[in-house]
Amino acid sequence: MTRQVCYVFFGHWRGHEAAHESPKVMTLPLAILAFFAIALGFVGTPAWPWFHAFLENRTAAFDLHGFLEPGLGLLMLTSSLVVFAGLGLGWWLYGDKSPQPEAPDALEKSAPWLWTPLRNRLYVDELYDATVIAFYAWWARVADWFDRRVWGGIVTLVAWLFSLWARLNRFLDVHWVDGGFDKSCEELSSGGGLLSRVEGGRVQNYLRILAAAIVVLTAILLWSSRP
Numbered sequence: 315m316t317r318q319v320c321y322v323f324f325g326h327w328r329g330h331e332a333a334h335e336s337p338k339v340m341t342l343p344l345a346i347l348a349f350f351a352i353a354l355g356f357v358g359t360p361a362w363p364w365f366h367a368f369l370e371n372r373t374a375a376f377d378l379h380g381f382l383e384p385g386l387g388l389l390m391l392t393s394s395l396v397v398f399a400g401l402g403l404g405w406w407l408y409g410d411k412s413p414q415p416e417a418p419d420a421l422e423k424s425a426p427w428l429w430t431p432l433r434n435r436l437y438v439d440e441l442y443d444a445t446v447i448a449f450y451a452w453w454a455r456v457a458d459w460f461d462r463r464v465w466g467g468i469v470t471l472v473a474w475l476f477s478l479w480a481r482l483n484r485f486l487d488v489h490w491v492d493g494g495f496d497k498s499c500e501e502l503s504s505g506g507g508l509l510s511r512v513e514g515g516r517v518q519n520y521l522r523i524l525a526a527a528i529v530v531l532t533a534i535l536l537w538s539s540r541p
Contacts, residue, residue, distance in 0.1 A: 316404025324409065360386060 367374030407420045422429040
C-alpha cells in the first residue's frame with residue numbers, strides 16, 4: 315500500500331487529463347467504509363470489547379485497563395512494529411525515487427528474485443488453476459458421465475419398462491378383456507336369437523316342444539329304471 319500511495323501521490327502523472335477529485339457517488343461510500351473500519355477497530359479493542367460481550371450476553375464497559383492484559387502489550391507492540399517496518403521499507407524503496415512511468419520498479423532492480431514471484435501474485439492463480447479449477451473440471455466431467463450413463467440410463471430404462479407395460483396392458487385389453495366381452499355379447503345375442511325363434515307365440519310350437527320334452531324325460535326315466 316505504501317508503494318501504491320507513492321506512485322499515486324508522489325510519482326509522475328500518468329494520465330492524459332488534469333487530476334480531479336472523484337464524484338460524491340464514489341467518495342461518499344469510501345468515507346462511510348473508512349469510518350466504520352476505524353470505529354469497528356475501536357469497538358473490538360480490549361478497552362471496549364462490545365462484540366465479545368454481546369456474544370456472552372453481558373454489558374461491556376469502557377475500560378482502558380483492558381490493554382494491560384498479559385501478553386497483549388507485546389502483541390500490540392509487535393504488530394505495530396511490523397506495520398511501521400513495512401511503511402518504512404515501502405518509503406525507502408519508492409518514496410524518494412519518483413519513478414518514471416516507463417522505468418522498471420525499484421524492487422525489480424534491487425531484488426529481481428523477489429520481484430518475479432510478487433509480480434506473478436505468488437503464483438496463487440496458477441496454484442488455484444492446478445488444484446481447485448482442475449478438481450472442479452474433473453468433477454464436472456464425472457457428473458456429466460453420471461448424468462449421461464447412469465441417471466440418463468436409469469430414466470431411459472424406467473421409460474422403456476413403462477412403455478413395455480403399456481403395450482402389455484393394451485394387448486390384454488384388446489385381446490382378452492375386449493375379446494372376452496365381445497364374445498360374451500355375441501353368445502348372448504345368438505342365444506337370444508335362438509330363444510326368440512322358440513317363443514314365437516304359436517301354440518302348436520309350444521305343444522311340439524312339450525311333447526318332445528315329455529318323450530325325452532320318459533326315455534331318461536326308462537333308461538334309469540333298467541335293472
